[in-house]
Amino acid sequence: MIWWAILFFLIGIVMIMAELILPGLVCGILGTASLVASCAIAISWRPDLAVPIIMAEALSAIVCVIVGFYMFPKTPFGRAMIHSKTLSPESGWVSDESDETLVGALGEVYTALRPAGSIMVRGKRITAVSNGEFIDAGVAVRVIEVSGNRIVVEPVGK
Structure with missing residues (x-):
């Protein structure tokens, strides 16, 4: 009878380890229920x-869960699941920085702003939003606000 307790204990540990890899409860x-059944049998x-x-x-x-957390990243499956590359300027990644010098700059709508789209300013294509109205492609616009990576424009004739 003790073998059933050991079997349920091992099944419970395996199921809890599987929960770490396949979250979904x-x-x-099932692992917790198996551990409780193991206790009851023992x-x-x-x-x-x-x-x-x-x-x-x-x-x-x-102890098994802690050892699993320690050993999992060292397994081939763990290495495949864990993203190990960093996003740093040395590797060529740079976050979008707010460019306050764009305020007041003139540009042209590249794709229609409904209310978001693309504009060409200083030879660069950037994403922008209108101040609430639709603006067709080819219309001249002025940047009126830059907040983080959000650039707000309005037609020049306003």
């Missing part, structure tokens, strides 16, 4: 050892 609930086998059995199972489960 199903594996976690306690029915030796009722006088109820507290030590529960403590041993809880401690074993915690």
Whole structure:
């Protein structure tokens, strides 16, 4: 009968480890239920050892999860799931920075602004939004506001 307790314990640990890889709560609930069943079987086998059995199972489960967290990134599957590259200026990545010098600049609508689209300013194509109205392609616009990467424009005739 103790073999059933050991089997349920191992199934519970495997299911909880699977929950770390495949989140969705199903594996976690089944793993927890399996650990509880393992405790119940072990306690029915030796009722006088109820507290030590529960403590041993809880401690074993915690140790297995911690070891799993430590070992998982070192496995081929773990390396495939974990993104290890960093986005740094040295690797060529630069975040969009707010360009306050665009305020007041004149440009031309490249794609219709309904209310978002593209404009050409200083020879660069950038994403912009109108101040609420639709603006057709080819219309001259002026940048009236730059807030982070949000550029607001209005037609020049306004």
